[in-house]
Amino acid sequence: MRGADVSDLFPSLSNAEDAPNFPKGPVWEILNPSSNFSLKSQLDEMVENKKVNFERYKKDGSAFLIHYSAKVGKGVVIEGPTYIGPNVVIRPGAYIRPYSWICDGSVVGHCSEVKHSILLPNSKAPHFNYVGDSILGSGVNIGAGCKLSNLRNDGRNILIRDGETGELLEDSGLRKFGAILGEGVQLGCNVVTNPGTIMGKESGAWPNVTVSGLIKSGQTVKE
Numbered sequence: 001m002r003g004a005d006v007s008d009l010f011p012s013l014s015n016a017e018d019a020p021n022f023p024k025g026p027v028w029e030i031l032n033p034s035s036n037f038s039l040k041s042q043l044d045e046m047v048e049n050k051k052v053n054f055e056r057y058k059k060d061g062s063a064f065l066i067h068y069s070a071k072v073g074k075g076v077v078i079e080g081p082t083y084i085g086p087n088v089v090i091r092p093g094a095y096i097r098p099y100s101w102i103c104d105g106s107v108v109g110h111c112s113e114v115k116h117s118i119l120l121p122n123s124k125a126p127h128f129n130y131v132g133d134s135i136l137g138s139g140v141n142i143g144a145g146c147k148l149s150n151l152r153n154d155g156r157n158i159l160i161r162d163g164e165t166g167e168l169l170e171d172s173g174l175r176k177f178g179a180i181l182g183e184g185v186q187l188g189c190n191v192v193t194n195p196g197t198i199m200g201k202e203s204g205a206w207p208n209v210t211v212s213g214l215i216k217s218g219q220t221v222k223e
Helices: 027-031 039-049
Strands: 054-059 062-067 082-084 100-102 107-110 113-115 124-127 130-132 159-161 168-171 179-181 197-199
Touching (some): 039 100, 100 113
Parallel strands (some): 062 082, 082 100, 107 124, 113 130
Antiparallel strands (some): 159 168
16 A cells, blocks of 8 residues: 555664564554464564573563563563563553564653554653554654554454545454554654554654544644
């Protein structure tokens, strides 16, 4: 889909040494647990095999990896399989749920929750955030209280729509799919993204707005 390709959203991805491999096709396919190159399958393999410079922990039968340079605050809850990369900061009270892949230099803040999501290098969910079934590109910052919602109230598949016209563009085939935020996206405080939101690189949203659909690169959602 034009404007929603991996190369459009994450142009510096090739420089990220600890990022997952994105499958060919729609960028959200990595969030499909049934895909051969899914986030789930890649994390299952990584936590079993990657050992250099990482401490491997096991809790309740699931393993997770924490790089030696990462900083994990007090009161953090981590459930595996999960990957926490170099120079990552997990602040006190955060909740890291299974199948979270948190890359070099990223931040998960106080009372923020991450579930089945990818934080690419130097992305930040720093204050009271919910990141579910989502991807944050490099340099993304989401303001305090932002929620990336990932499930329709009626439980049906998440549909991708044009952010301006509401025109149906594609059925994602996923029941759980939050937001995909391209590199450099900035969200103001208390922004809510509806399921299936895709924001092009360097786009953004003012505080307290709700964002839906495919947002073009460089566009700012104001209401």
